[in-house]
């Protein structure tokens with residue numbers, strides 16, 4: 105009899121344990137829940153002020169910046185705007201392996217959603233603010249292909265632009281004299297633009313640089329509004345944080361949840377893709393193949409040197425920051441060889457919308473990216489930071505499915521996602 109009772113008790117325990125086991129497969133430990141909370145959009149802090157941009161949070165500057173962002177006048181041939189490559193309906197990227205403006209570049213267009221939180225911009229972090237970043241493409245011959253004097257003159261000559269500009273930055277100096285201020289003058293590689301720039305007076309350089317910097321600051325004020333909204337992943341974490349177990353219909357499928365487990369667990373993805381934007385904003389070498397070795401392939405090793413020399417950096421004459429506000433630049437790392445072929449960890453939010461992938465667009469699908477992480481080949485330049493995953497095809501697919509749950513609409517009212525109507529103010 106005793107033995108029977110024991111056996112019965114054991115049997116009941118086993119029966120009780122089986123569904124418990126099945127459920128525990130779907131629950132998260134306290135440590136996991138903590139990690140999920142750190143990745144959740146609810147953990148995204150309020151965007152910190154950019155001390156180098158005095159108008160960064162001025163709505164009038166955002167309106168001006170939005171207009172320039174979509175305006176093709178701001179290019180060498182009137183056909184290219186920021187929005188040519190950063191298209192709102194393509195996750196603010198362009199769907200191309202490498203960007204095409206007035207020419208073809210060597211880099212993949214990253215999204216700009218949420219990037220205002222980043223301390224460094226471009227794949228190699230060669231600028232330290234979003235406003236100084238914006239000045240780069242405007243004068244790059246393969247992108248907007250224009251020159252700063254020409255851009256300043258557009259704002260000066262167009263009554264609507266001039267009114268908006270002067271409301272924010274004060275009255276514009278007279279730059280109409282074509283001899284003192286030639287249309288195509290800038291200190292860039294193109295020989296004729298450079299010669300025209302060198303022929304200008306030093307005081308006129310400053311006048312033009314100031315207007316050019318202000319154009320960048322207005323564009324940055326617009327970009328600071330472009331933040332990600334909640335994805336299906338975030339809704340899943342919302343429910344988890346509210347109630348432990350998942351009441352009702354979970355917002356992620358079993359495969360996506362399995363992928364999420366791999367992402368924060370065995371896959372060690374959160375070593376670099378962490379925080380609510382799924383990036384540590386640092387630079388890493390992921391052992392990607394290199395077509396032709398050019399200086400640009402050295403990544404952060406060069407970007408770190410460039411940002412120090414940039415006259416539009418946080419410490420420069422056109423920055424609104426005090427000297428103590430530029431800690432990032434003061435403490436910038438120059439580990440030389442250690443920085444070789446390191447590129448900025450991109451956000452993984454909206455990664456389903458921004459194929460192809462990596463700084464040079466070498467992978468056309470998430471499957472290809474994950475196949476690379478699965479093998480983790482030796483780096484052709486520098487040393488890779490990646491360890492081979494050695495996952496099964498099923499696990500790789502779960503990881504891929506999880507990544508797609510990170511897509512979400514931009515968290516801004518829709519009028520910011522279109523070219524504003526001219527004269528709408």
Ligand code: HEC
Pocket residue numbers: 173184185186187188189190203204205206209211212213214215216219222224225226227228234237238239241242246247248323327448
């Ligand atoms: C011809 C396509 C093209 C145009 C036009 C263009 N971009 Fe980009 N953008 C890119 C590419 C490519 C990169 C990466 C370049 C690199 O890292 O070397 C980039 C990088 C960026 C980044 C950095 C994102 C990050 O995470 O570091 C921002 C912000 C950005 N662009 C905003 C702008 C703005 C503002 C304009 C207009 C003034 C603009 N872009 C014009 C293609 C373009």
Ligand code: HEC
Pocket residue numbers: 367371372373374375376377387388389390392446447448449450451452455458460461462463464470473477489490493503507
């Ligand atoms: C050591 C840091 C590090 C780890 C670990 C890491 N990544 Fe990355 N990831 C990066 C960097 C850096 C890039 C950009 C590399 C480049 O373009 O040179 C990147 C790029 C990506 C991209 C392409 C995004 C785009 O917009 O181009 C995806 C997708 C991605 N990683 C997913 C993952 C997943 C999934 C894991 C885990 C299996 C992972 N990463 C682990 C640093 C890392």
